[in-house]
Amino acid sequence: MPADPDPATALIVVDVQNDFCPGGALAVPEGDAVVPVINALARRFATVVLTQDWHPADHLSFASQHPGRAPFETVEMPYGPQVLWPDHCVRGTPGAALHPGLDIPHAAMIQRKGLRREVDSYSAFLEADRATRTGLDGWLAARGIRAVVVCGLATDFCVAWTALDARRFGFAAGVVEEACRAIDTGGSLARAWADMAAAGVRRIARAAEL
Template sequence: MAAALSRTPSDPRAALLVIDMQYDFMPGGALAVAEGDQLVPLINRLGAQFRNVVITQDWHPAGHISFASSHAGRAPFDSINLPYGPQTLWPDHCVQATRGAELHADLDIPHAQLILRKGCNAGIDSYSAFVEADRTTQTGLAGYLKERGVDSVFVVGLALDFCVAWSAVDARTAGFNTWVIADACKAIDLGGSLEKAWQDLTAAGVVRIDSADLTG
């Protein structure tokens, strides 16, 4: 798969997107992804190779519309329809200024230029780093990257079948060459969501690679 790479990490036109490496997505967290903490050393190594790094941080206000606790009689992982479309309901997680919302303390990419907080709108969920779940509200990330001369993104982090996949698909829609580094991601795999994510990624033109394709 390495032959498919048109950008290397050191290329100033490439950026690494590190998605939601926060305590609530780690083992013991409110919305834990199995073995999510095991990604930290690999992501640190990858981050050191890139000139451009963006880190995202889920940052929900209390009572967010995506929380099951905000809907009487509903439980986590139920699905409901909201004004902007279907919504999986989640346990309360990554609430602003709580420990669960903090980035993992061992995440060590000091040259990251931007920490993008998403999911801040109380009435709209936001998996993607580029476009909120209403599929209209922009985060501004596409413009930020393009103004910096970035045309290619490599995506890692949590969770592969939600925030990573949505971010990667939206990166392609915004015109970026996009790769998902599969072994630097972990998935929730809720009701077949992982298989569907890979189907959506492939259909969008996102390329799947492993970290060895970058590190040799």
């Protein structure tokens, strides 16, 4: 077993929720395959943050709120392009619940995101308007955290945006590839890895390389 990561490194487990797993409303292929990998990974970190996509039922990232539009089309929002999704992770529903196999009892906090109807939030740090902070950066900094390792669902959206924003807020960041799965629509996965590489996010193929 490799040495535990430095105590100043936190693990961020992104959106391992029923709706992103097979059978869910916005299932990521093999999404549930990350659960045992993440459970083992999390045991090596003293500080673990879980994130939870948590939308009102009429959230504007839902294609159902845009007459004539279909899921996976892109529309222009005041803050820029927005991919439209099937209704997913409606707050308080079973689909929004964390996957029941997730076993991380020492997780210190759950960062919910996407709570405002008008603005999506792939990132755990900054909403899609690129202005509204969730407060996670301050929470981590106050605990002496200087680096984050990101895993979960989906690689090319919420994981990538979270890792990129971690860099924006001055944290070192890495993504564990075997602890993520992607949606990969319209070349999004290749683009996400390129963006992350350009921002200095470390690509970690396997947890054993940490």
